[in-house]
Amino acid sequence: MTDPNEPSERTVEAERTVCPFCGVGCTIEYAGNETTTGVEGPVNTRGEICPKGAAAFDVVTHDDRLTEPLVRHNGRFVTAPWEEALNRVAERLGRIRDDHGADAIQFFASSNCTNEENYVFQKIARVLGTNNVDNCARLCHSSTVAAMGERLGAGAMTNTLDDLSETDCLFVNGANPAEQHPVAFRSYLLPAIRDGASLIHVDPRANDTTEAADVHLPLEPGTDIEVANAIANVLLEEELVDDAFLAERVTGVDAFREHLASVDVEANARAAGVDPEAIREAARLFGEADRGAVITGMGTSQHRCGTDNVHALLNLALLTGNIGRRGTGVNPLRGQNNVQGASDVGALPGVLPGYEPVTDPDARARVADEWGVEPPAEPGLTEVTATHRFGEDVHGAVVFGENPAVTEPNATAVASAFDELDFCVVIDLFETETAAHADVVLPASSWAEKAGTVTNTDRRVMRMRPNATLPGNARRDLDILTAIGRRLTDVPEEFEYDGPEAVFEELTRVAPIYAGMSYDGIGDGYQRWPFPVDAEAGTDVLHTETFATGERTAPLSAVDPTPPADTLDTGELTLTTGRVLQHFNSGALTRRSDRLMAMRGEDVLQIHPDDADDRGIEDGDTVSVANERGEVTVTADVTTAVRRGVVFCTFHYAEPLVNTLAGDALDPVAEIPEYKHSAVRVEPVAPPVEAD
Numbered sequence: 001m002t003d004p005n006e007p008s009e010r011t012v013e014a015e016r017t018v019c020p021f022c023g024v025g026c027t028i029e030y031a032g033n034e035t036t037t038g039v040e041g042p043v044n045t046r047g048e049i050c051p052k053g054a055a056a057f058d059v060v061t062h063d064d065r066l067t068e069p070l071v072r073h074n075g076r077f078v079t080a081p082w083e084e085a086l087n088r089v090a091e092r093l094g095r096i097r098d099d100h101g102a103d104a105i106q107f108f109a110s111s112n113c114t115n116e117e118n119y120v121f122q123k124i125a126r127v128l129g130t131n132n133v134d135n136c137a138r139l140c141h142s143s144t145v146a147a148m149g150e151r152l153g154a155g156a157m158t159n160t161l162d163d164l165s166e167t168d169c170l171f172v173n174g175a176n177p178a179e180q181h182p183v184a185f186r187s188y189l190l191p192a193i194r195d196g197a198s199l200i201h202v203d204p205r206a207n208d209t210t211e212a213a214d215v216h217l218p219l220e221p222g223t224d225i226e227v228a229n230a231i232a233n234v235l236l237e238e239e240l241v242d243d244a245f246l247a248e249r250v251t252g253v254d255a256f257r258e259h260l261a262s263v264d265v266e267a268n269a270r271a272a273g274v275d276p277e278a279i280r281e282a283a284r285l286f287g288e289a290d291r292g293a294v295i296t297g298m299g300t301s302q303h304r305c306g307t308d309n310v311h312a313l314l315n316l317a318l319l320t321g322n323i324g325r326r327g328t329g330v331n332p333l334r335g336q337n338n339v340q341g342a343s344d345v346g347a348l349p350g351v352l353p354g355y356e357p358v359t360d361p362d363a364r365a366r367v368a369d370e371w372g373v374e375p376p377a378e379p380g381l382t383e384v385t386a387t388h389r390f391g392e393d394v395h396g397a398v399v400f401g402e403n404p405a406v407t408e409p410n411a412t413a414v415a416s417a418f419d420e421l422d423f424c425v426v427i428d429l430f431e432t433e434t435a436a437h438a439d440v441v442l443p444a445s446s447w448a449e450k451a452g453t454v455t456n457t458d459r460r461v462m463r464m465r466p467n468a469t470l471p472g473n474a475r476r477d478l479d480i481l482t483a484i485g486r487r488l489t490d491v492p493e494e495f496e497y498d499g500p501e502a503v504f505e506e507l508t509r510v511a512p513i514y515a516g517m518s519y520d521g522i523g524d525g526y527q528r529w530p531f532p533v534d535a536e537a538g539t540d541v542l543h544t545e546t547f548a549t550g551e552r553t554a555p556l557s558a559v560d561p562t563p564p565a566d567t568l569d570t571g572e573l574t575l576t577t578g579r580v581l582q583h584f585n586s587g588a589l590t591r592r593s594d595r596l597m598a599m600r601g602e603d604v605l606q607i608h609p610d611d612a613d614d615r616g617i618e619d620g621d622t623v624s625v626a627n628e629r630g631e632v633t634v635t636a637d638v639t640t641a642v643r644r645g646v647v648f649c650t651f652h653y654a655e656p657l658v659n660t661l662a663g664d665a666l667d668p669v670a671e672i673p674e675y676k677h678s679a680v681r682v683e684p685v686a687p688p689v690e691a692d
């Protein structure tokens with residue numbers, strides 16, 4: 001916190017903006033006294049927020065904020081003037097490009113930052129001559145986007161939060177919206193449940209979402225395909241499918257039936273460790289519902305078979321005709337406040353702004369018309385693959401608002417890989433664990449110090465507005481990026497913008513899905529893509545008459561299970577990871593909030609009483625969790641919320657660094673890591689002391 005004895009030179013005022021945390025996109029503003037409050041916005045129509053939104057200001061005035069550029073001299077960081085720091089960035093990255101080509105540099109974009117910032121960021125990479133730009137969408141829903149893109153032609157939520165409140169059945173697979181998308185859960189999903197909608201929760205753990213569930217399938221991590229295929233089998237066997245929809249809108253039905261004939265519900269239930277009767281009950285609830293909606297999250301997507309997991313869920317929606325109507329669909333709840341937007345504006349290695357493939361010459365030519373430089377035609381590296389190649393063919397990195405040394409799998413190896421680079425610049429609010437391996441660190445702007453737009457989970461573009469001035473010599477992210485673009489590229493004039501609105505205008509010309517949007521049009525409300533809403537269909541729901549592929553039909557696609565990469569030796573347990581309400585991702589922001597830390601201040605390992613007993617572990621004991629990649633010590637929370645054989649931990653803390661335990665396996669299609677299944681040994685750190 002700021003020193004109360006020092007008069008603060010920072011002015012603070014209330015301006016409607018968007019919460020910096022999750023993809024729900026609640027509207028908040030400064031409320032005085034270093035706090036924020038929810039105000040009525042497009043999503044939180046009654047001004048409702050969760051504890052993170054309420055604590056958002058804590059980070060803005062935190063003492064740890066970077067206020068000067070840092071440049072490494074003889075191994076140590078020293079503060080430096082902006083000119084020197086920026087020149088060093090341009091000179092060193094320029095040298096890497098000259099020596100090895102632009103593809104030797106990796107650009108880590110920020111799903112925590114605005115559309116305008118990410119648009120400029122990917123433009124720097126592409127103008128420089130590389131498609132090596134990626135964002136955290138890689139780590140959350142890249143598999144979802146891949147499967148949905150292939151089958152339906154669009155990787156975003158098919159439906160809107162608003163219409164999901166009209167559903168009759170929620171099929172929530174590997175997501176915990178009660179904690180991770182709290183306002184969406186309380187204001188859109190719970191009302192549907194109170195109106196009689198059923199909830200099926202497919203999750204190895206019982207958590208806050210499970211409390212509202214009619215059926216809980218506590219599957220073994222990594223067995224989602226077994227469960228979804230068993231449900232598909234029951235749907236077909238018990239004639240719970242929508243024959244009219246299958247006839248009109250679906251192809252591959254016969255081949256799918258044939259494939260599913262070999263699926264045995266009992267055997268799949270056994271493999272997943274769930275009750276076959278519960279699978280049947282789930283199938284009946286979903287199949288008999290007039291409107292059934294699938295909601296999917298990280299438990300589905302973060303496996304080496306993440307793309308297939310989503311294919312298996314898409315089958316359930318297509319079989320039951322639950323696509324293209326209100327209250328239905330397949331709905332990935334997006335992660336950070338702008339992970340949807342960072343992807344929309346082209347911070348991905350395979351697509352240009354608006355998801356046009358880099359391999360499409362017409363799309364490249366359209367971009368070249370605007371930029372005067374044609375983007376390269378070869379898709380770039382995804383972010384985890386890139387870190388695996390640091391020091392080999394990748395020699396430089398620009399890390400913008402990401403903390404891969406904490407959040408990528410096998411994190412200790414990732415941190416060392418950063419030391420293999422010739423040059424790394426980090427643009428962040430704090431001296432992060434990744435910054436510790438950088439050569440230059442640039443002090444950036446928090447959510448409260450910038451203007452721009454972000455795109456929430458149901459594709460709504462909303463405006464952010466500054467509530468505070470910058471601390472010390474920190475600069476706005478957009479100013480930092482344009483300054484780098486002007487120094488580093490051969491087209492400095494392409495990085496002269498008169499503020500974020502001018503960037504947005506360019507974006508609407510380059511990205512077809514944003515065409516026609518404007519700051520004025522958005523105002524205090526929102527504009528949703530595809531824009532404008534199709535007047536004929538009269539709805540914001542996708543795929544109503546045709547799929548986004550342009551086709552009237554989408555295919556069923558049979559998938560078989562893939563075993564996780566880690567196999568369990570005797571005595572080992574399966575570690576799966578995830579989130580809690582009070583903390584956010586790497587914890588960079590939430591660990592620094594006293595009020596959030598007071599609510600939940602440490603990481604714990606959830607472990608089943610029988611597994612704890614076997615190891616002589618009691619509730620509250622310090623335990624070691626280890627495998628060949630690393631070890632962490634953490635407090636045991638002995639609970640029946642997790643199934644036997646499975647332990648659960650968050651990854652919100654740099655200490656313990658849980659991601660040291662996650663493996664390098666990637667989904668072959670989307671290159672998403674297998675965060676949700678690692679083999680670990682769990683032991684008490686010291687033998688329990690007998691109390692007399």
Ligand SMILES: Nc1nc2c(c(=O)[nH]1)N[C@H]1C(S)=C(S)[C@@H](COP(=O)(O)OP(=O)(O)OC[C@H]3O[C@@H](n4cnc5c(=O)[nH]c(N)nc54)[C@H](O)[C@@H]3O)O[C@H]1N2
Binds near residue numbers: 224676
């Ligand atoms: N409070 C809070 N909210 C957040 C975030 C945060 O860090 N904290 N982060 C944001 C981001 S970036 C994202 S991507 C979203 C993610 O939101 P969610 O997808 O809800 O996040 P997770 O907790 O990672 O995973 C969801 C559930 O998957 C379960 N799971 C684990 N393994 C498996 C499995 O093999 N199969 C199935 N079916 N389930 C499994 C876990 O037990 C967990 O309850 O949340 C966003 N919102």
Ligand SMILES: Nc1nc2c(c(=O)[nH]1)N[C@H]1C(S)=C(S)[C@@H](COP(=O)(O)OP(=O)(O)OC[C@H]3O[C@@H](n4cnc5c(=O)[nH]c(N)nc54)[C@H](O)[C@@H]3O)O[C@H]1N2
Binds near residue numbers: 430447
């Ligand atoms: N074990 C395990 N690991 C996981 C996951 C999991 O479920 N399990 N989930 C994965 C997922 S889904 C995700 S999205 C990733 C998240 O991974 P990251 O994106 O690396 O984590 P974050 O904490 O969201 O943010 C990173 C950085 O952004 C900075 N930042 C915030 N706002 C701003 C800003 O306005 N400007 C600038 N310049 N910087 C800013 C923060 O200070 C922080 O250092 O983690 C992944 N890692």
Ligand code: SF4
Binds near residue numbers: 021181182
């Ligand atoms: S639900 Fe998400 S967007 Fe809304 S206040 Fe909480 S963290 Fe912020």
Ligand SMILES: [Mo]
Binds near residue numbers: 140141336
């Ligand atoms: Mo995420």
